[in-house]
Amino acid sequence: NAGVTQTPKFRVLKTGQSMTLLCAQDMNHEYMYWYRQDPGMGLRLIHYSVGEGTTAKGEVPDGYNVSRLKKQNFLLGLESAAPSQTSVYFCASSYSGRVTGELFFGEGSRLTVL
Amino acid sequence: AQKVTQAQTEISVVEKEDVTLDCVYETRDTTYYLFWYKQPPSGELVFLIRRNSFDEQNEISGRYSWNFQKSTSSFNFTITASQVVDSAVYFCVLSESNQGGKLIFGQGTELSVKP
Numbered sequence: 001n002a003g004v005t006q007t008p009k010f011r012v013l014k015t016g017q018s019m020t021l022l023c024a025q026d027m028n029h030e031y032m033y034w035y036r037q038d039p040g041m042g043l044r045l046i047h048y049s050v051g052e053g054t055t056a057k058g059e060v061p062d063g064y065n066v067s068r069l070k071k072q073n074f075l076l077g078l079e080s081a082a083p084s085q086t087s088v089y090f091c092a093s094s095y096s097g098r099v100t101g102e103l104f105f106g107e108g109s110r111l112t113v114l
Numbered sequence: 115a116q117k118v119t120q121a122q123t124e125i126s127v128v129e130k131e132d133v134t135l136d137c138v139y140e141t142r143d144t145t146y147y148l149f150w151y152k153q154p155p156s157g158e159l160v161f162l163i164r165r166n167s168f169d170e171q172n173e174i175s176g177r178y179s180w181n182f183q184k185s186t187s188s189f190n191f192t193i194t195a196s197q198v199v200d201s202a203v204y205f206c207v208l209s210e211s212n213q214g215g216k217l218i219f220g221q222g223t224e225l226s227v228k229p
Contacts (some may be wrong), residue, residue: 017150033216035173040123042205043159058216090159102149103217 001025002026002069006091006106011112013081017111021076021109023091031094032074033103043090049074081113116141118208118220126226134192135223137206141187143167146188148182149207149217156211158203165189196227 004025013019023032030051034045035058045058049068063085064078074093078085090111091105117140141146150162151174158204163173165182173180177197181190206220 035217039219042118042207042221042222044216045216048216090155092159102164104161105159108157 001017004091004104004106006029006089006092006109009107009108013078013111015082015113017081018077019081019111020078021089021091021104023074023076023093025072025091025093025104027095027097027104028071029094029104030071033076033092033094034064034076034110035090035092036060037078037090037108038087044058046076046089060111070111077109081111083113085111086113087111116143116146116208116210116217116218118174118206120204120206120223122223123221124224124226126228129227129229131196132192132194133225133227134190135198135204135206135225137191137220139187139189139208141208141210141223143210143212145210146227147158147209149209150189150191151205151207153205154202154220155212157227162191168220187220196219196225198229201225 007022033048034046037043044060046064047066049055052071056072067075088108090108091106094103121136146167148165152160170182177194179192203222203223203224208218
């Protein structure tokens with residue numbers, strides 16, 4: 001079982017470049033999330049989705065856009081990357097938003113912006 | 115506002131010692147969930163336990179135990195007879211019932227278990 005898969009796992013960008021991180025889950029989960037993790041900190045929520053075709057802002061949404069065109073995929077886009085966006089990005093999914101079950105996380109994507 | 119505080123940034127113990135990781139949370143909600151996640155050096159996040167605000171029964175699972183006390187807003191985690199494989203960053207996490215599953219993470223406690 002693949003669970004939650006993130007691509008790419010590593011990426012180096014120059015300031016101003018754009019890129020998209022792809023998250024795919026095969027568990028038929030309704031809810032999907034994008035978090036970022038910075039050194040010495042826990043994860044912070046960027047954007048999330050409560051179902052196909054819906055997205056919402058989290059705690060730190062500035063500089064990012066997301067799309068959920070298919071239930072199994074949740075894309076995170078950086079239109080103009082900045083050094084402050086150097087981080088490890090985690091995608092997660094859950095069956096519902098009522099937190100009766102735990103979130104399932106991907107393995108993370110390490111992004112460096114020079 | 116909701117907040118999770120893990121005062122211990124790093125803990126180092128010798129194998130077979132017991133170790134307790136502290137967690138204090140703040141929330142105005144009466145219905146909420148608390149979690150512990152483990153992040154080993156490989157980087158993935160591993161779910162360990164979930165507790166809801168109406169269940170203060172403490173739990174033991176193998177070498178792991180959890181102490182949830184609403185009166186002090188604490189949700190501490192103890193590893194008994196620690197092993198080298200327990201070395202990881204441990205996160206205490208809060209989620210309020212009306213927040214659509216959004217998680218509020220503590221800063222994490224890095225546990226190092228030396229042989």
